[in-house]
Every structure is written in structure tokens, then in C-alpha cells.
Amino acid sequence: PACELKINYTYPVDSSEKELLDSLNKLFIINCFGEExxxxxxxxxxxxxxxxYIKNYREDLEDTYLQDKKNKKGEDVAEVGGWYSYSKEINSEVQFYEENLLVYRINTYEYTGGAHGMTLTYFLNIDLTNTQPLHLNDLFKDDGYRNTLSSLLWNQLMIDNKVDSREELENMGxxxxxxxxxxxxxxxxREGITFYFNVYDFTPYVMGATEIKLPYxxxxxxxxxxxxxxxxxxxLF
Structure with missing residues (x-):
């Protein structure tokens, strides 16, 4: 057994504005690797x-694996090793950049034994005028916008799947x-706002991630x- 780690990390290396450079690097590091x-x-x-990652892998699994291996005989040993082989990938990229808007995408994959690994994708929408991540409260007005958005998302999902009711969507999973x-x-x-739902957010693993785009x-x-x-x-209009 072994662990494998792949990292493809995108980050800024030069800018005439040092404060902007430092702020972006801080944001990217926190979201890709952690505040530490x-x-x-x-x-x-x-x-x-x-x-x-390697240190934690060995500390968490080495003793258990050696004991498990000792308790197994013959062909079972190879099968045991497979369950102790871990892997992780971190890939980040600038998905969109125009004027004062930068969209940073982070894709991760992790396998820690079991039937399958887990792929997750996250986005940072950054307002470059203050180098702060944008939240829904920054983009939408009125307190009740979330209920309206929820209805719009269901309606768009029906259109995307060519069905006429929420019940049909629920029957699909x-x-x-x-x-x-x-x-x-x-x-x-430029076209709108796209909501990204990872597996298990509201669908089973077999359906994969779901993207729902709402035009402006x-x-x-x-x-x-x-x-x-x-x-x-x-x-926009």
C-alpha cells in the first residue's frame, strides 16, 4: 500500500500592487491548504x-495495516493492501477574470479506502476592488431572495432535464x-450566476455533481x- 498526492496549484507571482498580490495569495492558500x-x-x-499528508498517512494506518497483514494469509494480503492505499489531488485554476471580478476554481479528489473516492469542486468569486470573496448577500437585494432563488433553481432544473414537475425530478434522484x-x-x-452542487448536496453519488445556471x-x-x-x-440587458 502507498499514498499518492498530486497538486497543481495556480497562484499569482507578480503584480504592481503588492497588497493585492499578498491578499490573493492568502485567500488561495487558505482555501486550498488551510489557514495554518x-x-x-x-x-x-x-x-x-x-x-x-505523508506523515499523517503513516501515523494513522501503518500499525493497523501491519497488524491486519499479520492476521491474513495467502492472497488475502494483497486485498488488504488495496484498502490501505490512499490518494489525493488538489487542482486550482483561474476560471474567469475580467475587470474587477476574478473567479477561482478548486477541484479536489480524495480516496481513503472504500468503494470510491470523493470529488469536490469549490469556487471563490473575488471582488478585486477590495480583494474580498463575494457572497450571495453582496449580490442580491431584499431578505427574501433565497426563497425566490430556490424556486428559480427548481424551475431551471426542470428545463435542463426536460420535465414538467418537481416530482419528476425527485423520481430521477x-x-x-x-x-x-x-x-x-x-x-x-458574463451570462449569469451558476450554482454548483457537489455529490450528496442534494443528489446521490451516482448522479455526480449538478450545475444550475440562472441567466441574469x-x-x-x-x-x-x-x-x-x-x-x-x-x-446585462
Whole structure:
């Protein structure tokens, strides 16, 4: 058995604005590796993260594996080893960058034994005027926008799947592991806002992740158009 770690980390290396550079690097490091790595150079972060991953793997599994191996005989030994082989991948990239909006995407995969690994994807929508992540409260007005968004998401999902009712979606598996509610895992682009739901958020593993895109025209009554225009200076309608 063994552990395998692959990291493809995207980060800024130069900018005329040092404060912007430092703030972006801090955000990216926290979301890819954790707050304990803030303040270190990117190369050192990756190396230390790898060292910690390997160290934890050995500490967590070595004694148990050796005992398990001792208790097995013949062909069973190879089967035992397979359950102790772990792997992890971290891949990050700039998905979108225009004017004052930067969208940073983080994909992770981790296998820790069992039937299958877990793939997860997360997004950071960053307002470059203050280097802060954008949240739904920054983009939508009025307190009741979440209920409206939830209805819009269900309606768009029906359109995407070419069905006429929520019941048909539920029969397909949607909503079986959680509620379809607008969360903070979304990304912006020129066309609209896309909500990204990882496996188990509201669908079983076999269905994979779900993306639901709401064009700006469908959310124009609840979205803060001034904020969107300030970010990217788009003409939306």
C-alpha cells in the first residue's frame, strides 16, 4: 500500500500592487491548504502540505495495516493492501477574470479506502476592488431572495432535464440527499450566476455533481445590478 498526492496549484507571482498580490495569495492558500499555511511561500506550502499528508498517512494506518497483514494469509494480503492505499489531488485554476471580478476554481479528489473516492469542486468569486470573496448577500437585494432563488433553481432544473414537475425530478434522484437551496458555492460569468452542487448536496453519488445556471435576465428582479456592473462593467440587458 502507498499514498499518492498530486497538486497543481495556480497562484499569482507578480503584480504592481503588492497588497493585492499578498491578499490573493492568502485567500488561495487558505482555501486550498488551510489557514495554518498562511504567510509561507507557495513552494514551501506545497512541500510542507505533502510532508504532513505523508506523515499523517503513516501515523494513522501503518500499525493497523501491519497488524491486519499479520492476521491474513495467502492472497488475502494483497486485498488488504488495496484498502490501505490512499490518494489525493488538489487542482486550482483561474476560471474567469475580467475587470474587477476574478473567479477561482478548486477541484479536489480524495480516496481513503472504500468503494470510491470523493470529488469536490469549490469556487471563490473575488471582488478585486477590495480583494474580498463575494457572497450571495453582496449580490442580491431584499431578505427574501433565497426563497425566490430556490424556486428559480427548481424551475431551471426542470428545463435542463426536460420535465414538467418537481416530482419528476425527485423520481430521477434530485433532492434525495438534501434540499435544493442556494448556497455559497457559485460562480459568475458574463451570462449569469451558476450554482454548483457537489455529490450528496442534494443528489446521490451516482448522479455526480449538478450545475444550475440562472441567466441574469431570470434574476433581474432580485439581483443587485449595480454591484454586478461595478464588478465587470457588463451591459446585462
Amino acid at each position: 499555511y498562511v504567510g509561507k511561500e507557495a513552494v514551501d506550502v506545497v512541500n510542507q502540505y505533502a510532508e504532513t 434530485y433532492g434525495s440527499t438534501g434540499n435544493l437551496t442556494p448556497g455559497e458555492n457559485f460562480y459568475l460569468d 435576465g431570470k434574476v433581474k428582479d432580485i439581483i443587485n445590478l449595480k454591484k454586478i456592473i461595478q464588478l465587470a462593467r457588463w451591459r
